[in-house]
Amino acid sequence: MSLSPGLVAAGLACGIFILYHTQKARSNPPLPPGPPADPIIGHLRILPEANQHLVFHEWCKRYGNIIYLHCLGRSIIVLNDLESAVELLEKRSNNYSDRPKFRYFELLGWKASVTFMQYGRRFRKHRRLLNEAFNSDICETYRPMQRDLAHGLAQRLMERPEEFDSILNWYSVAIVMRITYGRHVASNDDMYVEMARDASALFANAGPPGGNPIDLFPFLQHLPSWFPGTYYANFARKWSHIVHKLHDYPYDAVKRQVADGTAESSYISTNLERGMERDLSDEEAEDIKATAASIYAAGHETTWATALWFVLAMVLYPECQRKAQAEIDAVVGDRMPDYADRPALPYVECLIQEVFRWQPVVPLGIPHRAMKDDVYNGMFIPEGSIVLANATGMSRDENIYKDPDRFIPLRFRPQPEGNSEPHPEATFGFGRRICPGRHLAVGSVYMAVVTILATLDISRKLDDNGKEIIPVVECQTGLGSHPKPFDCVISTRLIGKQRLAGQTA
């Protein structure tokens, strides 16, 4: 049988390709260690669907601080210690600032969102816009607004304490909506809140970031809707109008207000006014819309979840609440606490840092991507690897934190009070991808914590037999870590009522 020259050439090319990759794999240093994998599908069978951060942390205890996983041809590197995260994601940030493609989110309409954007020109432009709006100096100017909203938070909690979950949600939404769109959100019934809530609900259906079937098998998005496995693509296409509305509606409204001269100062109005001397290109308009939507998407759930973890910590560790309240009472007397009091409240500071350490709300960060092959500590990191910084692993590192699962604010204080343990450093991510909203977020969390402690008591609910209900620490999975609903009682402190009344008188 004679072979056609085309077939011979194709066979030769194939042979060279396989040989090249086999040789390359042989000449590379070893991959990081990891749990045993199945042939072809790799770790797919054992990759946990929920609480990945905790499972990875356990695996890292067994295999080392950097582990390698692979799943249908995708390499995943988990960094469980601060040293490797700083070395790779910060010192080698020119190689690790990319993101993997999040095809499911793109189909949903988040295509131009900085959070999911590949590293490059457009990404740098979006980061510039966000840095201008959220650098530490500008964030100081938001403080009076955050303080007023925190007083509104205390007022609402006094009136409807059983609704603490949705009231904390209101507080975090109201801050980002005011800054982004100039919108005054009075309640969760506000149409902007509903619009944003609908968009957030779509995240809950996404599975672990980058782990959705559409991310793993992109061809599924091109198959007809009756084809098995196309559920997520159909779902994303069906509901993408919600995400488009979140981008377009507030932008168009502020644009009209800017034209009428009635716009309240906001992220969108500032950028539109700046562009008014010239016509904004379509790309510039999309940049403003998309960064505004990412502020909401990345900024609201994280602050809300942190505030809820704080409340849960107060239920579980009442002695910490009492100590923090005693400190506040001694420093502020009968007035409400403010930002200027922060340096005089070292225990409250420790308590806030301990909330960030105990329950990082983005426990695996957002995946980075290696743009080129790399070698770290003799281990090979292949190009295209998804790199996850396990913030939970870092903040529960037993070599650094004593009794890491317990909530112990004093751990940060020098001896004899504490152990001089370091503040958590992974909460807001790393390198060129570090959270651009971190200054705003810390300001919002501080103000919520100090205001709640100054005005309210958080305690355990009693069951029918009069026994205290001690909530279990469990998180709902999604993009972030959010506590599962838990019971507590929130009551007004006498001094709290007086303080708040003095504020509004």
Ligand code: HEM
């Ligand atoms: C307690 C509150 C918050 C926490 C714990 C948090 C944490 C994080 C983390 C871990 C990342 C990923 C960093 C990385 O890839 O290395 C991130 C990214 C991001 N955060 Fe935050 N964040 C918070 C609040 C906010 C707020 C209030 C905003 C809005 C102003 C915001 C906007 C963003 C954006 C736009 C990104 C994507 C950045 C990029 O991909 O380059 N975040 N955040």
